[in-house]
Amino acid sequence: MATAPKEIxxxxxxxxxxxxxVTKIYDGTVKAVDDVSLTVNKGEIFALLGGSGCxxxxxxxxxxxxxxxxxxxxxxxxxxxxxLPPYQxxxxxxFQSYALFPHLSVWENIAFGLKRDGMPKDQIAERVEKMLxxxxxxxxxxxxxxxxxxxxxxxxxxxxxxxxxxxxxxxxEPLGALDKKLRETTxxxxxxxxxxxGVTCVLVTHDQEEAMTMASRIAVMSEGYFLQVGxxxxxYEMPNxxxxxxxxxxxxxxxxxxxxxxxxxxxxxxxxxxxxxGHGVSGHTGMAVGVALRPEKIMLSDKKPKGEYxxxxxxxxxxxxxxxxxxxxxxxxxGKVIKAQELNNTRDLSCGLTxxxxxxxxxxxxxxxxxxx
Amino acid sequence: MATKQSFFSRLFDxxxxxxxxxxxxxxxxxxxxxxxxxxxxxxxxxGTSVSNMIDWSNxxxxxxxxxxxxxxIFSDSLYLKTYIxxxxxxxxTTLICLIIGYPFAYFMARSPKxxxxxxxxxxxxxxxxxxxxRIYAWKTLLENNGIINNVLMSAGIIDxxxxxxxxxxxxxxxxxYSYLPFMILPLYANLSKLDMRYLEAAADLGTxxxxxxxxxxxPLSKAGIIAGSxxxxxxxxxxxxxxxxxxxxxxxxxGRVLWNxxxxxxxxxxxxxxxxxxxxxxxxxxxxxxxxxxxxxxK
Numbered sequence: 014m015a016t017a018p019k020e021i022x023x024x025x026x027x028x029x030x031x032x033x034x035v036t037k038i039y040d041g042t043v044k045a046v047d048d049v050s051l052t053v054n055k056g057e058i059f060a061l062l063g064g065s066g067c068x069x070x071x072x073x074x075x076x077x078x079x080x081x082x083x084x085x086x087x088x089x090x091x092x093x094x095x096x097l098p099p100y101q102x103x104x105x106x107x108f109q110s111y112a113l114f115p116h117l118s119v120w121e122n123i124a125f126g127l128k129r130d131g132m133p134k135d136q137i138a139e140r141v142e143k144m145l146x147x148x149x150x151x152x153x154x155x156x157x158x159x160x161x162x163x164x165x166x167x168x169x170x171x172x173x174x175x176x177x178x179x180x181x182x183x184x185x186e187p188l189g190a191l192d193k194k195l196r197e198t199t200x201x202x203x204x205x206x207x208x209x210x211g212v213t214c215v216l217v218t219h220d221q222e223e224a225m226t227m228a229s230r231i232a233v234m235s236e237g238y239f240l241q242v243g244x245x246x247x248x249y250e251m252p253n254x255x256x257x258x259x260x261x262x263x264x265x266x267x268x269x270x271x272x273x274x275x276x277x278x279x280x281x282x283x284x285x286x287x288x289x290x291g292h293g294v295s296g297h298t299g300m301a302v303g304v305a306l307r308p309e310k311i312m313l314s315d316k317k318p319k320g321e322y323x324x325x326x327x328x329x330x331x332x333x334x335x336x337x338x339x340x341x342x343x344x345x346x347x348g349k350v351i352k353a354q355e356l357n358n359t360r361d362l363s364c365g366l367t368x369x370x371x372x373x374x375x376x377x378x379x380x381x382x383x384x385x386x
Numbered sequence: 387m388a389t390k391q392s393f394f395s396r397l398f399d400x401x402x403x404x405x406x407x408x409x410x411x412x413x414x415x416x417x418x419x420x421x422x423x424x425x426x427x428x429x430x431x432x433g434t435s436v437s438n439m440i441d442w443s444n445x446x447x448x449x450x451x452x453x454x455x456x457x458x459i460f461s462d463s464l465y466l467k468t469y470i471x472x473x474x475x476x477x478x479t480t481l482i483c484l485i486i487g488y489p490f491a492y493f494m495a496r497s498p499k500x501x502x503x504x505x506x507x508x509x510x511x512x513x514x515x516x517x518x519x520r521i522y523a524w525k526t527l528l529e530n531n532g533i534i535n536n537v538l539m540s541a542g543i544i545d546x547x548x549x550x551x552x553x554x555x556x557x558x559x560x561x562x563y564s565y566l567p568f569m570i571l572p573l574y575a576n577l578s579k580l581d582m583r584y585l586e587a588a589a590d591l592g593t594x595x596x597x598x599x600x601x602x603x604x605p606l607s608k609a610g611i612i613a614g615s616x617x618x619x620x621x622x623x624x625x626x627x628x629x630x631x632x633x634x635x636x637x638x639x640x641g642r643v644l645w646n647x648x649x650x651x652x653x654x655x656x657x658x659x660x661x662x663x664x665x666x667x668x669x670x671x672x673x674x675x676x677x678x679x680x681x682x683x684x685k
Contacts, residue, residue, distance in 0.1 A: 079586055099589040112587035116605045125601075126591030177591065 026054035029213050030076070030181055035085030037071050045071040047237035048085070053181075058207065058214040060228035062221060064260070068237040070185065073217045077106045077183055090180060100129075105179040109186040111170035113158035119169050120145070120154040126177045144172040147206055164195050171203060175210055182207065184216040188223055200226055221261050225249065233257050255384055258305040265311075265351040266384070267304040274298045280322070281383065284347045289322035291378035296385060303384040310380035311353035313341060313372050315365070324375035327351070329366050341366060343374055420665065427658035428452055436654050455659035465660065469667065471638040475554075476623040479561040483569040483618045484611065486562070491573035491610075492603075495580070506574070509567050521560055521631050528556050528632070552634025560628040565621065569614040576610025577603075612675075620668055640664055 030053040037046040046068040053059045061069040074080045076087060078099030086095045094102055105126070113122050123144050127137045145151045148168035158166055167187070174182060187203060188196045204227055207214055218224050224231050225245040232242045233256075241248055241257045252258035255266060269283035274297055281288040281304050288304050296302060318324040330350070331342035341353045353374050366372050429437040430452045441448040459465045494505045512520060527533050528550040535547035550556050580603060588598040604611075626641030633639060640660065647657035 077586075077590060079589075099586070100592045100594055104590075106587075106590045108583055108587055110581075110583055112581070112583040114584060114587070114602065116608075125588070125593075129592040129597070173591070 026057075028052045029055045029057075029090055030215070031088040032072075032076075033086045033088070035072070035075060035082045035087065037068070037075060037080060038083040044237050046075070046082075049238060050085075051232060051239070051242065053213060053215060055213055056211060057230060058204070058216060058228045060216045060218060060224035060231045061234055062218055062224040062231050062261075063234035064219055067234040069217045069219075069234050072234075073106075073183055073185055073215065076181070076215060077104060078102050103177075103179055104181045104183060105174040105177055106183040106185060107170050107174040107187055109189050111158075111166050113166060113169055113173070115158055118155050118157055119150060119161070122158065122169060123173050123176050125173070130177065140176060144176050147175075147209070148172040163191055164199055167191060167199060168202070168206075171206060175206070175212065178210075179212065182212045182214045184214060186218055187216065188220070189218075196223075203227070225261075233260060235260070251382060252305065252384070255303055255305070258382065258384065263308050263352055263354075265306045265308065267306065267349075269302060269304060271296050271298050271300045271302060271383075278378070279383065285345045285349055286325040287322050288381060289378050290381060290383055294383045296383065300385070304381050305384055306351075306376060306381045308340060308352040308354040309338075309356075311351070311374045311376050313343075313353050313355055313366060313374055315370065315372060317373055318375040323378060323380075324373055325351075326371065326373050329368055329370045329372050332366075332368065341372070343372060423658045423661055426654050427455055427662045429655050430454055431653055431655060434652070452655070455653075455655045456663075458656065459659055459663060465643070468638045468640050468643050469663070472623050472640040472664075473667070475557065475561065475637070475639060476619050476625075478558060479565060479622045480569075480615050480619045482558065482562045483566050484615060487566055487569035487573055487614065488611075490566075491570045491577050494570070494574050495577035502578070509570055509574075512567070517564065518627065521564070521628060524556070524560055524563065525551065525631060528559070551632065552636060554633075554637055557629055557633035557637045557639075560632040561622055561625065564628060565618045568617040568621075572613035572617060573607065573610040576607045576613070580606055616672070623668060624664055 032051045035049050038044050063069045075082050086093055120141055123141045124137050145154055191199055231245055231248050233240045235256055241253045249261055258264045267283040269281040271279055272282045273280040276293045279290045279294050325345055327343040327345040329341055330344045333340040338354050338356050343351050425439055426436055428451050429439050530547040538544045584602050585598050588602050624641050626645055629637055629639035629642050644657055644660050647653050
């Protein structure tokens with residue numbers, strides 16, 4: 014299996030946040046978070062990714078102190094903070110709705126937390142100025158939140174949560190309220206600011222792109238527990254279950270049976286084709302598996318590929334043009350529809366296929382992931 | 387292409403008619419009566435009738451403005467004392483209503499959603515009984531041989547009845563009791579809309595719940611506090627029935643002075659002048675406040 018390159022002599026990461034077997038049950042029956050454990054290292058941006066109702070927000074709110082776990086413990090820098098009220102935790106949160114105080118100016122909003130700490134006035138002023146320049150909002154210090162654009166409000170919310178130099182920063186859907194174009198630029202601004210400050214971050218999002226671009230590790234959540242925890246590329250390229258493969262990005266899953274099980278390769282026979290996987294898997298001959306194949310790893314052509322493995326044939330039934338790439342829907346003879354994504358690297362639609370054409374889809378022997386579950 | 391419409395057809399189209407109804411209502415039932423009062427206040431009594439402000443006897447209109455009533459108001463310290471006393475009682479009522487009403491509205495807004503309609507109902511329940519009857523009921527409670535004194539005396543707690551009727555105490559009881567709903571309702575409407583995330587954000591930034599109440603909840607409910615205070619202050623300053631029934635002669639309120647001028651002294655110009663000064667006392671601070679609010683908005 015392909016592994017991420019390892020650095021030599023890297024010091025062991027220091028654990029900042031440790032969540033131990035945390036369960037949250039609402040109204041005695043509804044399990045929002047189900048026996049979750051995780052550690053977040055110092056300096057890391059950790060993303061909780063999942064659909065609505067998967068428990069990611071509840072978990073974040075328990076870290077902030079707005080909810081108390083039904084079972085389990087939460088430690089911050091070794092200290093048990095499970096039952097500490099939010100106003101005593103060295104943790105700050107950037108709310109999805111920003112929750113900027115509407116009756117206070119931008120300046121007062123940023124200074125709010127500092128004043129509560131009883132910081133001397135001149136130090137507050139200095140810190141607020143620093144935060145304003147970090148967010149490039151110096152000119153807007155005296156404005157009220159409603160006089161700012163969405164992107165500006167978002168930056169105020171971020172620096173307000175950074176002003177107290179928290180040990181841990183929580184971000185609840187930080188870009189949820191912005192439109193797509195603004196999101197892309199803001200995403201980078203956000204990461205730049207966070208990295209400049211060097212704060213540890215836990216981020217909640219339902220947007221896999223947001224999680225992958227911002228986070229150094231992702232936990233994919235569903236029904237209150239973690240499906241997989243790993244680096245963005247690991248979660249994307251090596252999903253450990255159909256749920257994860259399906260949730261992150263698009264995927265074609267072929268159902269089949271392991272025919273040959275060797276140390277350096279396996280073959281999986283599916284009704285549509287035979288997969289030759291160029292590495293060993295933990296399984297045995299005759300085992301029913303799913304073979305996950307991402308659309309962008311499939312190449313299309315009108316010529317029959319050589320060899321007997323890793324290709325299938327079908328009819329183009331749908332072409333979806335995205336500008337940068339085009340997704341072709343191919344109906345195989347078995348009736349199964351697979352998606353293949355072709356890069357539009359020339360200005361004429363390069364592979365020249367159109368509706369109703371017969372086409373061959375092929376892929377190389379490291380393109381797919383064999384999933385047992 | 388623009389078609390020229392006559393003034394009247396434009397005036398009576400649907401849109402203007404709908405907007406016009408409240409204006410018409412206001413003009414006929416508020417603006418004109420106030421102007422009539424202003425006119426009467428600037429005339430004097432001639433026998434049993436009011437003098438004409440405009441005299442047509444020479445064929446030309448001759449305007450006579452008589453300021454004697456106003457001069458009298460400002461020369462006789464009784465009026466000034468009564469105004470101050472009215473403002474004092476009205477302010478005190480507003481303050482007590484706010485102190486009682488705010489926590490009331492706050493906990494109402496925080497109570498479980500399914501209980502809130504019932505609590506609202508309880509606030510409005512007294513309105514189902516006539517206002518006068520409820521004030522009379524207080525009289526029977528507070529009198530020297532009223533229910534409270536009787537109960538206390540038969541329980542042996544006191545030997546002689548406590549004089550509660552016809553004191554500032556009984557007046558305040560009646561006023562606070564009557565006007566409390568007018569404070570609670572706008573406050574409740576405001577507080578139930580308060581976004582709880584502001585309080586979470588405040589807690590997150592290190593604010594204890596008690597501090598967050600003063601730094602977030604109270605400032606954000608400013609509009610409700612002002613609306614409730616106006617709804618209590620304005621009617622109480624000119625209140626007549628409660629001081630008459632519960633306040634007795636020792637409590638000076640401008641409403642009773644007004645009544646006396648109209649019905650006992652039959653001095654309409656004087657009564658009108660008293661009323662005009664009272665309206666100004668209410669309107670001027672309101673206008674100043676509105677202007678400062680509008681300026682704050684522009685900023």
